[in-house]
Amino acid sequence: xxxxxxxxxxxxxVRMFAIEKGIELDKVEVDLMSAENxxxxxxxxxxxxxLPALETDDGAFVxxxxxxxxxxxEKSSGPSLVGSTPEERAEARMWTRKVDLNICEPMxxxxxxxxxxxxxxxxxxxxxxAADDLKxxxxxxxDKLDGWMxxxxxxxxxxxxxxxxxxFGMLDFFASAGQPVRPELKNVSAWFAHMAxxxxxxxxxxxxxxxxxxxx
Amino acid sequence: xxxxxxxxxxxxxVRMFAIEKGIELDKVEVDLMSAENxxxxxxxxxxxxxLPALETDDGAFVxxxxxxxxxxxEKSSGPSLVGSTPEERAEARMWTRKVDLNICEPMxxxxxxxxxxxxxxxxxxxxxxAADDLKxxxxxxxDKLDGWMxxxxxxxxxxxxxxxxxxFGMLDFFASAGQPVRPELKNVSAWFAHMAxxxxxxxxxxxxxxxxxxxx
Numbered sequence: 001x002x003x004x005x006x007x008x009x010x011x012x013x014v015r016m017f018a019i020e021k022g023i024e025l026d027k028v029e030v031d032l033m034s035a036e037n038x039x040x041x042x043x044x045x046x047x048x049x050x051l052p053a054l055e056t057d058d059g060a061f062v063x064x065x066x067x068x069x070x071x072x073x074e075k076s077s078g079p080s081l082v083g084s085t086p087e088e089r090a091e092a093r094m095w096t097r098k099v100d101l102n103i104c105e106p107m108x109x110x111x112x113x114x115x116x117x118x119x120x121x122x123x124x125x126x127x128x129x130a131a132d133d134l135k136x137x138x139x140x141x142x143d144k145l146d147g148w149m150x151x152x153x154x155x156x157x158x159x160x161x162x163x164x165x166x167x168f169g170m171l172d173f174f175a176s177a178g179q180p181v182r183p184e185l186k187n188v189s190a191w192f193a194h195m196a197x198x199x200x201x202x203x204x205x206x207x208x209x210x211x212x213x214x215x216x
Numbered sequence: 217x218x219x220x221x222x223x224x225x226x227x228x229x230v231r232m233f234a235i236e237k238g239i240e241l242d243k244v245e246v247d248l249m250s251a252e253n254x255x256x257x258x259x260x261x262x263x264x265x266x267l268p269a270l271e272t273d274d275g276a277f278v279x280x281x282x283x284x285x286x287x288x289x290e291k292s293s294g295p296s297l298v299g300s301t302p303e304e305r306a307e308a309r310m311w312t313r314k315v316d317l318n319i320c321e322p323m324x325x326x327x328x329x330x331x332x333x334x335x336x337x338x339x340x341x342x343x344x345x346a347a348d349d350l351k352x353x354x355x356x357x358x359d360k361l362d363g364w365m366x367x368x369x370x371x372x373x374x375x376x377x378x379x380x381x382x383x384f385g386m387l388d389f390f391a392s393a394g395q396p397v398r399p400e401l402k403n404v405s406a407w408f409a410h411m412a413x414x415x416x417x418x419x420x421x422x423x424x425x426x427x428x429x430x431x432x
């Protein structure tokens with residue numbers, strides 16, 4: 001297995017998840033800033049051009065962080081970070097998609113269509129006139145989550161799952177790019193601080209990122 | 217297990233998936249149009265208010281269609297519609313999230329912020345100024361998918377999976393709500409016709425939907 005790795009929140013989520021699972025991943029660095037991922041030879045192997053991408057031992061490419069995390073979870077031993085029963089897995093997958101659609105995707109698009117516009121304008125359809133409302137949508141999602149998190153340590157109660165690693169990786173990246181975690185969200189802020197304290201949070205930051213002055 | 221069921225593309229996806237898996241689901245109808253799902257007692261049981269929601273035998277509520285489909289897949293026998301190996305499951309989950317983020321979510325939001333504005337304006341942050349570009353984003357995602365589908369019967373090659381049922385359910389609903397599948401997308405159109413021919417497609421249409429003149 002080989003992780004095609006880069007700057008940005010998505011690869012960091014996979015690195016953090018792998019560390020939590022005790023998996024040592026071989027990594028190949030791909031230069032996102034120069035769009036190396038949008039050209040041959042990378043594009044020939046991984047037609048979607050997305051990063052991160054996990055190259056499996058049989059040569060297939062898996063992209064999409066949540067699919068990669070579930071794959072790593074299934075391929076390794078130790079406690080599952082998805083769940084040990086169908087009910088637990090359903091709960092973790094439900095929360096992963098809830099935060100994905102209601103918080104992370106509007107937050108990322110809010111960034112891509114504003115602060116990130118220069119980088120993204122030739123890579124996807126950008127909607128600058130929606131940036132502020134997308135950021136407001138993400139904050140509204142966090143408001144609701146704050147109510148949910150009252151009395152909970154993690155999204156799924158006492159159980160740290162893929163959903164926490166995913167949301168933390170996104171929030172931590174965009175906090176340094178104009179969308180901080182608002183301190184008045186007491187429950188989300190406490191959870192965020194708790195996640196940031198895990199050794200995997202620091203250990204998954206990108207070495208190259210520091211060199212170019214960007215949070216990896 | 218009990219499916220809290222309603223109009224709309226999401227419950228239909230779960231109904232179609234269940235039929236494909238040979239699962240007979242007990243259903244409770246919830247009136248989406250009058251926002252029954254946004255009030256007690258439903259909201260007390262399912263705080264997110266989302267439909268569909270699967271009530272498990274131990275009383276937990278699972279929302280998010282992809283989490284519900286994976287749960288049904290795990291709880292029933294017969295060939296899996298996710299995959300029988302970690303590699304197959306990764307592929308199906310990857311395609312599910314790809315079409316979710318790149319096609320279905322922009323398509324649904326394009327609808328909510330335009331044709332659906334009256335229904336959704338008090339339920340979520342609507343971004344009418346983004347509606348046209350969101351629809352264009354969905355079509356651009358379908359353009360790319362059309363290239364991918366050349367020579368493929370399903371998203372994951374010869375294997376019909378959750379990703380196909382999910383995408384079909386979304387496209388079929390929005391086709392009747394201003395976002396048709398463009399015939400020039402030859403491969404996507406062929407796949408769509410093929411999916412529409414499956415007995416599960418017709419059988420999963422909502423009985424109540426016909427009564428209110430809306431595709432369920």
